[in-house]
Amino acid sequence: MRKEAIHHRSTDHFAYAYDSETLHLRLQTKKNDVDHVELLFGDPYEWHDGAWQFQTMPMRKTGSDGLFDYWLAEVKPPYRRLRYGFVLRAGGEKLVYTEKGFYHEAPSDDTAYYFCFPFLHRVDLFQAPDWVKDTVWYQIFPERFANGNPAISPKGARPWGSEDPTPTSFFGGDLQGIIDHLDYLADLGITGIYLTPIFRAPSNHKYDTADYFEIDPHFGDKETLKTLVKRCHEKGIRVMLDAVFNHCGYEFGPFQDVLKNGAASRYKDWFHIREFPLQTEPRPNYDTFAFVPQMPKLNTAHPEVKRYLLDVATYWIREFDIDGWRLDVANEIDHQFWREFRQAVKALKPDVYILGEIWHDAMPWLRGDQFDAVMNYQLADAALRFFAKEDMSASEFADRLMHVLHSYPKQVNEAAFNLLGSHDTPRLLTVCGGDVRKVKLLFLFQLTFTGSPCIYYGDEIGMTGGNDPECRKCMVWDPEKQNKELYEHVKQLIALRKQYRALRRGDVAFLAADDEVNHLVYAKTDGNETVMIIINRSNEAAEIPMPIDARGKWLVNLLTGERFAAEAETLCVSLPPYGFVLYAVESW
């Protein structure tokens, strides 16, 4: 066995409490190198006749990527304490893997050899709100979704959809526009909306906040927001707002005070200022988002700033009953701030959703003390490469997803915010080169996978556009210009997701990932319920073998309702180019 590939550490994705009584222990081994793994475990204080008392249980392989196999054991230790190791077998070889290294036989003279999960504390559990797993999100860029109140539109706002947006143009979208179209969202099956920033700010995107306690007057007022949240809640739709705490806008009062009073300003420590007087050329001499002078970075370690921003965070929950905060540029703010943020908002509303914008590996924010989820750009990147750009093969795609899934605790994946696109990325249809069939596959994947899916407004009706500002066009409301077929596809998938718990909450397994045909088969399983998703990601029709023994099972085609008993040992599915099918597998 290849020892340098065998790895475990008693933390993060390798060892964690899944719920208040269950521990998950995971092991990594070289791919196809180990036949059988057992967890060896016991209470650290359970001794008999000078020997530590342990037992063993088989571990189950939960997936593989290009390099590794991953093994899982689930244990419910009666006293919530655990010492453990791993017994690996390959051919005739046996290895015992412990915290102190490898042994041929399991030592029992001392527990100190073994890995330790000292105590399972509920308060340390990573626990995202349960409702998130059942939610289908819809991201709205308010300036471009709908103009419900022309009276408050910015001066010079262009007629709705009359031209392509520029970085600075306005079209008059507002909160009333969202309220007016909640029936549309409800019809689609949406159960959560995420609004990019709505607080007072000069830009059309409003990531340059001028006042965190005011609704932007072009979007509406506090009454409008109250109405919006109330109407949403009546329809079973949750509301998430965007918290831009990494930086403020140039017009933010305290920053203006520093511009005016320099080193004498009482707000000078609210920012990261390297020298006075402030200057913006050639580069700002104060920290900013990226190098953008209009977005001065806030000093979130300063007690006053922290107090101010935590007041903001709690104010909009307490007064407006919002259900989540999406945290902009969350990775560039200190961990200590986010810990206090979590304490503050969860004290007020325990099931509020805390979602960080992090594009890279986010383990340090997902240990239970900070976020409930991050925006899953790792998944989006892989999906776009496989389904849209086609520069990733089926096996690479499956490997990549398995790698990401096994780099986090299971419940982290279950609450992940699975977007495919956003106001920061090109539109799906554009990335797909205009091929709606590929867009359909992207939605199929997103809406059947583990996590909390989010649709970027307009992608469901086939809107197009490259990078910002093109991806921020006005929502198309003219039915003639909407792709109704795509809309119905998304609507059907959302309905199936609601119907089948396995799609929302099931474990995922890749059953086939073929690089010749480029087909992909995966299953979602929850208890006795299994749904198989079969995808032909190629430009040619394909006969795809179903990689399960279906004898004694009913197969229900979820798109047509067609139901048949599988009697043959091997079944094949004929799929057109970029075709797909979903089967629920039921026992006779």
Next chain:
Amino acid sequence: MRKEAIHHRSTDHFAYAYDSETLHLRLQTKKNDVDHVELLFGDPYEWHDGAWQFQTMPMRKTGSDGLFDYWLAEVKPPYRRLRYGFVLRAGGEKLVYTEKGFYHEAPSDDTAYYFCFPFLHRVDLFQAPDWVKDTVWYQIFPERFANGNPAISPKGARPWGSEDPTPTSFFGGDLQGIIDHLDYLADLGITGIYLTPIFRAPSNHKYDTADYFEIDPHFGDKETLKTLVKRCHEKGIRVMLDAVFNHCGYEFGPFQDVLKNGAASRYKDWFHIREFPLQTEPRPNYDTFAFVPQMPKLNTAHPEVKRYLLDVATYWIREFDIDGWRLDVANEIDHQFWREFRQAVKALKPDVYILGEIWHDAMPWLRGDQFDAVMNYQLADAALRFFAKEDMSASEFADRLMHVLHSYPKQVNEAAFNLLGSHDTPRLLTVCGGDVRKVKLLFLFQLTFTGSPCIYYGDEIGMTGGNDPECRKCMVWDPEKQNKELYEHVKQLIALRKQYRALRRGDVAFLAADDEVNHLVYAKTDGNETVMIIINRSNEAAEIPMPIDARGKWLVNLLTGERFAAEAETLCVSLPPYGFVLYAVESW
């Protein structure tokens, strides 16, 4: 190159801020598999002509263990932000390792491929008190160190040292006894004392606290403690107390209330009680330390308990000016409690030392938000096996230490509490089978290694004893019965540690670890200062080649003061069985 051995993740020992401007990035590769590694890095927002702007710097191999080589790069990013990857070379082969996997050439069209350290925040830094690196600790079990006030000794206390201790016997040791012997400690060179618990408790060890706000009357009173701390501080000795917060004693007021009032007690949620009435047989039906009914586990997630224990923690700092808290069974208390503990005590005294009792891998407690250090039993275990029990070879020992050192950030190692024995383990001389030469090697190793060394009272004069209670014998004060030679050895090493910054704060490198002779050579280096430690851990005299090119250097024998210019290309050192020598290496 063996891809499954190449590993990095942007957290913990792989990626951390070493100080407020320096990031450490580490890479693991298979041992002897890779010739050369470069860090590829840049500011995430630095673009030019559509390409991300990065640079490279060579990484340096900081050590190896049985399976892996470890590489380090130190970077000071001007805007405190970093995206990075690794360029590995072996023979003619080149690999670029990124967060998204391996490439042949470094992609520059997107930073999303790369690992990310998004922002270096001082508030998130792991930063132990600086003084800890210069401290030599002495652990005192107060009931057995010295009886300074016979008037307050427990009834039935045995005459000092008249017999071996039992689990329940008393000998009358107290705080006045410690005060009386501070000159002894100062003479030895001690600069920190750690006292096992001193609060009111029925046992001799006092890990069964009855009252956290009172000194045990057999140990003295609050005035005695004030005097003790004052006298210590006058002598440059810091004082650390033992916080037993995982569990209380049976006599603790709130627990007595629960025993009396059952489910009606207002303290019932202070504990983890599974059912009423409480019973202790066959096993307690409430959570305890191990299965000890006399030690009921406290519910540290309960707001009242938290408030109470944090009041305890701050009280003894505020009123008595203690310098550290050693946290008993720290691993079985929730992380959230320890985060709040850190905030509370550091707010009061920023350089207080927070030391957790954790015997296993302790990464989750050493991320900057909880402890400054843990008791380094991982190091103790290896040292005892190599020097005392001789069931570990020189190369296994070096590998084991390199493994432990590379499993934590560098500054964690620098503040680690390096004990060799304690009130919970057999005495050094006993583990060494009575061979004082081996005890000398253990002290030599401990007092020249990275970390904050701690001597268990009496080990420096050759006291003996197996496991508890034997290792808790009365301190021997009769000079005739003390091993003065051992004492002088320890004293000399402490003095050398104070004299040579390289011994206290230098980087460690193993230069030779020979399994035939069982000799070991390692160097400690700080800037231009290098000290080499050469050890013959065998029962026969040995000629040990010095694994450095010493031409053009002065070698100073630190034990004798002898100084010579090394003119030969290869030098050998003759050492007797279990002999050793320390050389300072100086340039001509």
